[in-house]
Amino acid sequence: MSGTFLLARRYIAFHRGRTGILIAAIALTIYLPMATHWTIEQFHEQSLKRADLTPLIIGAKGSRFGLAIHGLHFRGDVPEPITMAEVDRISDSKLAETIPLFARFSAGGFVIVGTTAEYYRFRGLAVAEGASLQRLGDCVLGADVARKLDLSPGHRLLSEPENLFDLSGPTPLNMRVVGILERQGTADDDVIFTDLQTTWIIRGIGHGHESADDGDHQHKASRANLPQHAEVTDANLSSFHFHGSADKFPLTAIIALPDSEKSETLLLGRYISPDATMQILKPTEVVDELMQIILQARKLIDLGMLLFALATLLLVSLVLLLSLRLREREMNTMFRLGCSRTTIFRLQAAELAIVMLVSVLLAFGIAWGTTRFLASLLQMWIA
Amino acid sequence: MIEISNLEFQYSDAGFRLRVPQLSISRGEKIAIVGPSGSGKTTLLMLVAGVQVAKGGTIRVGNTIISSLNDADRRRFRIANIGLVFQELELIEYLSVRENILLPYLINRAMRLDASATEAARDLAEALGMSDKLDRRPARLSQGERQRVAICRAMLTCPDVVLADEATGNLDSKTANAMLDLLLSQVDERGATLLFVTHDHSLLDRFDRTIDLAEFDVSALVAGNR
Incomplete structure (x- = not known):
């Protein structure tokens, strides 16, 4: 170890408190823009990846961003x-091909997604623990839902009513957890999957009750007197039924998988009409538009960061100048003993280099660690 | 050992001028330098050490004419041949006793820090009763122990000349004598030449010779407040 480096190391170790503060200030200055940049990049990459795999989304006319985020991540306004x-x-x-989605309700704070078996194949979802859906009233949990709610196959999960004060609304359904999905690192980890029929029961379109054999089935009159089943069991499964025409049952979005570019173009053309009550969108285009908005905002953030970095630079320079003044006597002693001005400069430079190196490594480390979490937080924020 | 002739020095901001027409100091001689404040005692030491550069005249230490060397050579010469002890001792607070003693080896690449240097530092510390405190920082030493560390640092390179600038200036008589004992014993042991600046006239009989910058071989014109 060279004498200069040893002296620099000893100085830093001796003044670890003040050096720590300096390192923290520099690391923070480096960390913030780095973490922001990485997080946005990661979010962009993840969003595009999921959007790329989703050719078309169809839904009610309204916000394009809202429909895209709902269809891709099950977040935002329904x-x-x-x-x-x-x-x-x-x-x-x-x-x-179509994959219908009905993601309007929630349980335990997580969205319940009613869909068909095609969705699991389409997203490559596999059961890690337990089994896939077996009957009405079953659900499988995304990996994060299971972890956060500490649920496993065999447990039950009660759906949340849309409106707590609507006593005449549908009875919450106590779903049976039959499986936990493998972690995907996507929005699928954060939702509860069930079949469409189960979500329609939660919606109140279907139900099961004691007296299924009520002749003309005058539900409007008899509903108040017939206790509805709050969960589906082997014994009461046959009592569950739906009312109305199946083609009027609700969905919140449809993922469409055209078999060719031509089919895609033709399908897109069907929703162009200004009178259309529905819209179709290419998620990649919408995500790109969204990213453009974020990137515009990032320019402002970058400017703020630049000013912040400049302020830190000035403060660090001031600290160094004050430090030089405080150490004037020490430097003079070294000089009188036979140390050159160059060596004294090298000593100061070595100290600064160590501080900068530690700051950069610290900033990289924290940025790497937090970026992974920030990406999902950003997704939520955008939603 | 030290020959000074026609030495002239003046600070660039003027107000102070030092003239030394002739001064000869023999090898192994122990010289006390006295004089009123601002008479140039410290300046004379710094000129001999090559920290300051004379405007005229020559300073020869051994066979080397200090005044003809360039900056780098003067530094190399100083670190290898001249030991310095300062009034405030000037130990580096963030270094251990061992590292303070070895400081000349850490700050100039002309000095090779090897096992023999480390061993010499340990031997010197042992001779001055500091061997069990080598890993301590100066703040945890008594004043007497700090003085010993400063002497160790000055003596480590076995210098031909030791320059002590009011090294006992802040000490009571007993402590000052104890420090001087240590310094003189180390200087004697190595046969070095000692120039010892002091205000304490009670110490003068411990030296071979006293040079009063105001009255003896050296003349100083005091026009400023140095």
């Missing part, structure tokens, strides 16, 4: 409902 009839219409056209 779009106005569309009906199963649209799924049939697209299927009949043979332009695309």
